[in-house]
Amino acid sequence: MRIHDDRPDAAGGYPDDRSHRDFRPEEHGWTTSPEDSTVGGGEPGTRQYAVTGELDYYDDEAYGGSGEGALRRDLDFYDEFPDSVEAARWHRGADFGLLMLRLALGFVFVAHGAQKLFGAFGGSGLDGTADMLATMGFRQTQVLAPLTGGTEFAAGILVALGLFTPLAAAGLLGVMANAVVLGADAGFFLDGGGIEYPAVLGAAALALLFTGPGRVAADKGRAWFRRPVLSASIGLLIAVAASAVVLLGMR
Structure with a gap:
């Protein structure tokens, strides 16, 4: 200098x-x-x-x-x-790592959403999902079942594409936050029915919310792509608010 x-x-x-x-x-x-x-x-x-x-x-x-x-x-x-x-x-390795994270996370949620919505992959479909939610103490399960399945399915596709990533990651984070709260009494580890699996998925969604999708994404160059911290903060508020509404207002 x-x-x-x-x-x-x-x-x-x-x-x-x-x-x-x-x-x-x-x-x-x-x-x-x-x-x-x-x-x-x-x-x-x-x-x-x-x-x-x-x-x-x-x-x-x-x-x-x-x-x-x-x-x-x-x-x-x-x-x-x-x-x-x-x-x-910024280097290509980070772009590749975020792409792999998005594809893996997107595939998992698309598959779970398809189970809830269409009964695919051995899933229970909308009726079975509504019954499961009813056993957890939720009301209006005929509305909540397609809402939950649709959020997982649509947000999984968007995350995989890297499109509207802050909103999509916020949706996945909200669903997993509810799952963690509801399953907390069962402990942590998965083999005991604990929250290990939804906690890891929620952490991945939270990380993606703040890192952004990387440059190999449909979001590249958009306003929220250029302001990752601001868009992530807004997405986090959306996730917290949605989770609170479901847990406190529909249960």
Whole structure:
């Protein structure tokens, strides 16, 4: 990174040939004497300024905002070290990893949604899903069954495509949050009927909500793709609100 030193030298001139006719020292805490503030005493059309105090190139305080000492004119940010820029750059491995996560998560939820909606893959269909929800204490199960199955099915497709990812991931997170709350009494591990499986799926949906879908996605370039934290925060609020409505209002 280069620092352009535009401070006057001991003779009152500037160290390079660049013009400083528009420079106003009083704006930066420098003082001018009357005899030095008029044109003359140097090249035609230039001003010479008297600087209060000796300027130390290595004095950090000279670059502070106190108005005294040297003026730090500008920094050339185009000469950053290549290694540091490369280390912070998004890489293809992250895109591939997010693509695999999306495809796996999308397939799981599409399959579960198809079980609930259509009775596919040995599922119980809408009637069986409604009966299962009724045993969990839910009301209006004829509405809740297609809502749950439809959320899993549609959101799974969208996640796999990387389309409307914040909304889709929020839907999956809300469904899994309900599953975790309802199954908490059974413990954690899956072999005992615990919440291990929905907890992992919910964590994957939460991670995808904040990372975004990656660049191999239909969302690339969209507004929510360019603002992942903002869109993830909104999606998280939607997930929490939807989960609360289902648990508190329909049970």
